[in-house]
Amino acid sequence: MFGKTLLTIGIILVAIVWLRNARRARIQEEQVSAGGGRTSPASSAPRSRLNDYRFAAWLFLALMIGSGAYLYYLRWQDEHAVVTVILHRDGSNEPVTYQVLKNELGNRAFTTIDGVRVTVAASERMEVRGL
Secondary structure, eight states: OOOHHHHEEEEEEEEHHHHHHHHHHHHHHHHHHHHOOOOOHHHHHHHHHHHHHHHHHHHHHHHHHHHHHHHHEEEHHHHHHEEEEEEEOOOOOOOOEEEEEEEEEOOSSSEEEEEEEOOOOOOOOOEEOOO
């Protein structure tokens, strides 16, 4: 997890440096063509740097919102996965099988896809497949 975070920060920093250099080169070309060959990098540097930081802040914000939404979607998708619950009873030879959403599983109880609430007795053994 820490490595992924460092990789993301590194990519953001490389993008900022690359965009800043590209913008600086473009501004200098515009000034050369408009000013007859004379450049004034001192006047454009603070404005360009402010725009670079603003762009980096918006890029970071978009990245954080996007990654947060993606992680929320993955968690939601995992919680709504269908698992199979098999109950083995002491007096019965054949087990009873239920289809359950993963977020509906509890310690000794669950709710099936059909809406039936099942409580597992102490004498029963619950087996969950598909986790």
